[in-house]
Amino acid sequence: MDTILHPIMWLVAWVMYGIHSGLTALGMSGGAGPAWVLAILGLTITVRLIVLPLYNRQINASRQTQVLQPEIQKIQKKYKGKKDQVSQQRQQEELSALYKKHGTSPFASCAPMIIQMPVLFSLFRVLYAFPQIAAGTWQSASLGPINQEVAEQFQESTVFGAPLSASFSDPGSAHTTTVRVVAAVLVIFMCLSMFYTQKQLTMKNMPESAMDPSNPMFKTQKYMLYGMPLIYLFSGVAFQIGVLVYWVAGNIWNIGQQTWFIRNNPTPGSQAHREREARIRKKRLRQGLSEEQIEELEEQESRGGQREQPMGKARAKKSGQKENALDYVAQAGLDEVEADDDGVDEPGEARGKDGLTDAERARKRYERRQAERARSQAKAQNRQKKAKQNKKQRNF
Structure with a gap:
């Protein structure tokens, strides 16, 4: 695993070290201290900014897929019960043509997660390597700029008294209770923030036409809404405090980013879209426009803003x-x-x-x-x- 992830691990180590060096140049402590925690937060912001264009595509693809659900269901209903190869091929061709026509793909919404997972695994392995580099038992003397001295400084850095390389399942020799309390709080917050972001997408930014209980996509999203937080609730005990800090910071970023997108660019027909239209209508009334003028503007907007x-x-x-x-x-x-x-x-x-x-x-x-x-x-x-x-x- 480390052989495959080594280039990304090397890059993660350099980004963290570069951010830490920048913070120390601004006057923060150069040894153990909060600068290493802020370096992890800086890594989070760097990764999120890199995947921001993909996140935009994910939101648009997810919205298009939700809007297309009635048409997708019609195609699936058309070929329901037909298991022969010709019917299955025609069904796939019609679905592909539908996705191509609207410029979306069922896999486009997974791109940001696919890209972030190697970074997350690499961060996990980098934090796992810090104690071994400090003890001199790592497979090499250093990992990029992280040598034994730097690793020892990182080892002594803490979040509310919990070392960054410790975890709930492996708290280390000291501060066992502190490590487990901090890890538990971070894991719970991580799961709650994940649940909130999924609920916004599923309930607030999904059109009513796609919220049919028989809709397979809606079923899948409901399972993810409750299933994913539960999975991370139990698997989070193995994550180091540094990984949990990265994940929590990323979820907070997602909440702010997603709230902005849903408020300003909601899916047509969703609750968020109706709320946005009501806000715009109130604003136009305050500007002194008549009901007829507002209707004219709304009709133009429904046609794509064409006069x-x-x-x-x-x-x-x-x-x-x-x-x-x-x-x-x-x-x-x-x-x-x-x-x-x-x-x-x-x-x-x-x-x-x-x-x-x-x-x-x-x-x-x-x-x-x-x-x-x-x-x-x-x-x-x-x-x-x-x-x-x-x-x-x-x-x-």
């Missing part, structure tokens, strides 16, 4: 729309509107801040809805044609 272009009669006819003012008014829910063909306003018609009357505003809303329906119908027809063509090709 709705004015539609002439020729375009309206091509889209299958009818130029009938009474129909526009009926769709908008208005009872009586009087409008002339020459565009002259009837007496008593008031114009809002946008320069439109109620009838003109209702007409524009109706035009947009009709155009959206026409586009949706055209897309559905194209999909049906492509599906028929693909079916014919496969049958051929």
Whole structure:
């Protein structure tokens, strides 16, 4: 194991030593002391900053996978009970095409964890090597910049009286009670913070359509929500105090980072998304915008922020729309509107801040809805044609 991890162990040792040297240059104690604890915290921040782009991809991939769950379930239901090789291959092809279309992958959300695990194992082995390097029993005289003198200084550094290289299961010859109390507190905090981050992703940032109890992904996330903290609750007794400090600091970073992402970029249809929309609506009301202006902005945002272009009669006819003012008014829910063909306003018609009357505003809303329906119908027809063509090709 050490042979495989040795390059990463060497890099971890140099990062910790470099951060410790920087802290001592700023005036902290150069020997045993809190500078080594802060070096572990610095290592945590360094690793988190490196994997930050991957974390963004993980959040986006997880969100896309949650949104796609209804479509994934439709494909799985389509091939339910079909165990032949051709059906299984077609199911995989359709799922792959669906993931490719939306730019995601079922494995993209695992990338940050996969990258961090070697770092965590290497840190575990580096901390495990410190006592042996200090005693002169390590396989070599040093590990990167960590020689016997540096290892002895690290050995004497503590967190609330517990040595960084000690663990709950191996507290060492002295401070047994202190080591086990500190280790137990850190393990419990690590499990609680892990549970909190998983619960945010599972309950607050997941759309209702994906929270079906029969949904396999939702089941898996619920198992992870309760199972992962329990696993680390029992396996954490073997981790050194330094590893627990790294892990707890990483979980605190995750809570802050995840809270920011969920608040500012939540999954559409989730509880966090509804809360964000309510905050934005209140802010716009405080700015003096009317309900109609807010609805206009929300419609633009739902279409991706694109501005709705004015539609002439020729375009309206091509889209299958009818130029009938009474129909526009009926769709908008208005009872009586009087409008002339020459565009002259009837007496008593008031114009809002946008320069439109109620009838003109209702007409524009109706035009947009009709155009959206026409586009949706055209897309559905194209999909049906492509599906028929693909079916014919496969049958051929």
